[in-house]
Structure formats: structure tokens, C-alpha cells
Amino acid sequence: MTRPVRSSAVSVALLAAALLAPAAAMAESVVALRTIRPQQVLTQGDVKLDPATIAGAHDKIDDVIGQEARVAIYPGRAVMRGTLGRPALVDRNQVVELIFDKGGLVITTEGRALARGGVGERIRVMNLSSRTTLFGTVAPDGSVIVSQ
Structure with a gap:
């Protein structure tokens, strides 16, 4: 035969568990x-x-x-x-070095940044020779690695 648990015993058990549990970090x-x-x-x-x-x-x-x-x-x-x-390394309208490197072919030219960007950020740039707008990733040295 089971004895019914009194509500005060349950309350004491819950209070003890709450006091022994680690406090949640604020x-x-x-x-x-x-x-x-x-x-x-x-x-x-x-x-x-x-x-x-x-x-x-x-x-x-x-x-x-x-x-x-x-x-x-x-x-x-x-x-x-x-x-x-990230802090911007390249400012908008800044002249930057554009680098295209694929399969052993490396092309370097000048371009104009069309947006601000920090290292690793993808920005739009314009090739100053052809006036073509491209996308590239800002490199740690301030150049832009062109992806297309």
C-alpha cells in the first residue's frame, strides 16, 4: 500500500533541489x-x-x-x-590593385573600389582599363582578389 505524499514534503524537496542546483549565470x-x-x-x-x-x-x-x-x-x-x-581596409572610390589568379594565370591591374570593405569582405570594384564592374574579396594587403 502506498502512502500519499504530503504537499509540504514535496515543497521541501523542491526547495532543497533549487538551493543545491548551480545558479544560472546572469x-x-x-x-x-x-x-x-x-x-x-x-x-x-x-x-x-x-x-x-x-x-x-x-x-x-x-x-x-x-x-x-x-x-x-x-x-x-x-x-x-x-x-x-571588421575595420575597413579599402574605402569607397579608392584605387586598388585587382588580382585575378586562376590556373597559373595571374593578371594584375588597377581598379576603383565601389564600396568600403574589410579583410575577407566581398565588394564591388571597377576595372579602370575596361570599365567593367566585378566582385572581389579584400586581401590583408589592401588588394582585391577578383572572383569573376
């Missing part, structure tokens, strides 16, 4: 300390961690330090994902 959000202008690279003095949890905001300062703001971020506002990117 999430934090990265917040701007001062106005951050577009194209500004973030430094340690620009941001801080705030104990509030804001959906879509960065939660680690290391993820934002050294990144470039794509839009203005105002003091006290959370630094949202998608508002930062």
Missing part, C-alpha cells in the same frame, strides 16, 4: 559609454558591460573591441549584433 549586454560614430573603431573606453539582458545585443566586450561601427551608437544604448564589422 547574462550581460555591452553598452556604449559615449557616442560612437560610424566608421569608428571601438576601444575599451567606448563600451562597458551592463547587467541587463537585451535581446540581440553583444554580451562580451572582447567581441566588440577592435570592430568598426557601421552606424551611430549613442551613450547608454546596447551595441547590437549587425551594427559592427
Whole structure:
């Protein structure tokens, strides 16, 4: 024959389990300390961690330090994902070296960047010789590796 469990015994068991379970870590959000202008690279003095949890905001300062703001971020506002990117190495209208390398054939010429871009980003460029618009990936040395 089974004995019915009293509700106070269940409450005590649940309370004990809750006290013994590890506490959930509180999430934090990265917040701007001062106005951050577009194209500004973030430094340690620009941001801080705030104990509030804001959906879509960065939660680690290391993820934002050294990144470039794509839009203005105002003091006290959370630094949202998608508002930062790699620092631009190539500016719009800058003359860059275009490199096409396929199957042992290497063609190098000058081009004009039609967008800003950081290392590894795909941007549009115009070949200055033929006036053809192409896409390429920004290389660490500032040249653009043309894909077509």
C-alpha cells in the first residue's frame, strides 16, 4: 500500500533541489559609454558591460573591441549584433590593385573600389582599363582578389 505524499514534503524537496542546483549565470549586454560614430573603431573606453539582458545585443566586450561601427551608437544604448564589422581596409572610390589568379594565370591591374570593405569582405570594384564592374574579396594587403 502506498502512502500519499504530503504537499509540504514535496515543497521541501523542491526547495532543497533549487538551493543545491548551480545558479544560472546572469547574462550581460555591452553598452556604449559615449557616442560612437560610424566608421569608428571601438576601444575599451567606448563600451562597458551592463547587467541587463537585451535581446540581440553583444554580451562580451572582447567581441566588440577592435570592430568598426557601421552606424551611430549613442551613450547608454546596447551595441547590437549587425551594427559592427571588421575595420575597413579599402574605402569607397579608392584605387586598388585587382588580382585575378586562376590556373597559373595571374593578371594584375588597377581598379576603383565601389564600396568600403574589410579583410575577407566581398565588394564591388571597377576595372579602370575596361570599365567593367566585378566582385572581389579584400586581401590583408589592401588588394582585391577578383572572383569573376
